[in-house]
Amino acid sequence: MKPKITLKDIARELEVSISTVSKALKNSEEISRDTKEKVQAFAKLYNYKPNNIAISLKNKRTKNIGVVIPAIVHHFFTTVIRGIEKYANAKGYNVIVCLSEESFDREVINMEMLANGSIDGFIMSLSSETQLKGDYNHLKEVTEQGIPLVLVDRVTNEVECDKVIIDDELGAYVATKKLIEQGRKKIALITTDDYLSVSKARTEGYKKALLESKMDIDESRILKLSTMEMDEQGIQDFFKNNDVDAVLCVNEIFTVYSMRLVQNKGLNIPEDISFIGFTDGLLSQYANPSLTVIAQHGEKMGEISAQMLIDKVESEDEEETFQTKILEPTLVVRESTIN
């Protein structure tokens, strides 16, 4: 085993001072060619690499960014992480991922762990429990300490910081419009509780489209489910009790599960009933029929978040100016709607 070598080791071996070694390795003009070559050769031979931790302590910069998200077994968040990784790695940053699993407590614990020097800034998406509680003190504390924070997708107005979201209202609006244009009259919405920022916005988009087309908003056609688990029974009951000819769902799973139910009832998609979902993931692509969806561009959101965060981390000035970047969703038409 050959343990890591330090400046001190090199200095001792070569019988020079530590600072000479440090300078030599940085190719400083102060050091003679001779010494530099000797030091550099030795360093290469023993594969010297500076210790990140020591540098972090010195610079008060870790080159780590903390990402706290509610879940990872969801295609959307997965793409966000990928986007963050892509940009961050290119800039020489590592990404520390923590999962809140939709729990307020775990969100708080994770942030506290990371906030004590482990990271230069946070990118996060709020857990549903946090949005339900409406308690954002852990976020405020972090920003008060001067740690940059970027909220992505699931955000709140209660905290002043940079934000990256897609226009969820627009997405739902466009989707609903599409269904209306195709002559659908009884359009249902399957969503999650309103305390989730995204669900609220989507419900509004849905209603806006209906109103604009002078269609009634029938609250019984709006099904609100828990974020936490997949409530299959709830969906079954809904389709048992409602007669609809189109459905907008706020995620892939609701969509695919609903499609199976109506298919088993003998209905044809999209002839008898159309479906549009949110998130352009694997399920959407490989479902049968494949799903028409509102694509959320998670990877792009991740990249932009990372960019905003790193810009702030690396900027010298202390001016507190925050921006919210709103991306446009895209309608991807596949087989679950009439083309």
Added chain:
Amino acid sequence: MKPKITLKDIARELEVSISTVSKALKNSEEISRDTKEKVQAFAKLYNYKPNNIAISLKNKRTKNIGVVIPAIVHHFFTTVIRGIEKYANAKGYNVIVCLSEESFDREVINMEMLANGSIDGFIMSLSSETQLKGDYNHLKEVTEQGIPLVLVDRVTNEVECDKVIIDDELGAYVATKKLIEQGRKKIALITTDDYLSVSKARTEGYKKALLESKMDIDESRILKLSTMEMDEQGIQDFFKNNDVDAVLCVNEIFTVYSMRLVQNKGLNIPEDISFIGFTDGLLSQYANPSLTVIAQHGEKMGEISAQMLIDKVESEDEEETFQTKILEPTLVVRESTIN
């Protein structure tokens, strides 16, 4: 803005020495009740939290573990990460996730970044490019430096370290047996190139089952595809040129895509043709028909990896004894096979 407070700050304010503060906060017996209370109250008031970086430097322990995996937009790896997070967080460790995106170079770069003090140990799954090249020097260097390493799922014999895998051969064997028992005579295998450790093992399990049942191995019924991208054309051609009554696929996507093709040809699943896939993910659960699969227990694998790694990190003794944990896959029967 209230920046982080340090021991030094507290010492200055309270006009005591830094070490007194340090001891007081640790409730040391050496310090008088009076002083302790004063210091602790002050610390709480100003929300003092020790700086992780300084502690890491001192202890030569970061409480971070590095995870390097080929991809994240795959359900299996996602569950592995979740398992790692679960165990690691419970033990007070953070998880730094790096994606190699199946690239050898990115795998090397990421490991080097992390190996310079940022982490206490690695959990990784080899990129396909690495397995193709067969170059494992970056892993060897890490282990030679005394950094614990656990390989998970995609492993190699070339490196001596702890490993966690499932018995892929057994999985494929069990699946193939199942198909044979149901009277299938023309069983195809859709897999990826043999240089991937898991694919090789699965192919062997498939062949073993056939041989055991005295069935011929028809190489033309074995389709090998690239790991990198989804070769839809390759699958289409395969089904055009081959007449099969059952298919074993090494992942969900191959399975679901294949099912669509044969469905479009007018075949019924599972009456005319059966399918079994690997990985029990969302696609399997929500495909139509839902998939019979070999579940790989990714979350369990992640937990065990984290446990093995942290045990090693925290163990005092230097003895180099490595183990390979082999989990048993599980056959989950759903609609894509006859029950």
Added chain:
DNA sequence: TTGTAGGCGTTATCAT
């Protein structure tokens, strides 16, 4: 009971 000093590995400033 409290304080001093040295060290973790690095860098930067200021001598020599």
Added chain:
DNA sequence: ATGATAACGCCTACAA
């Protein structure tokens, strides 16, 4: 051209 010193924040053996 080279080296000594202090500092980042914390801990701890040893003095006082």
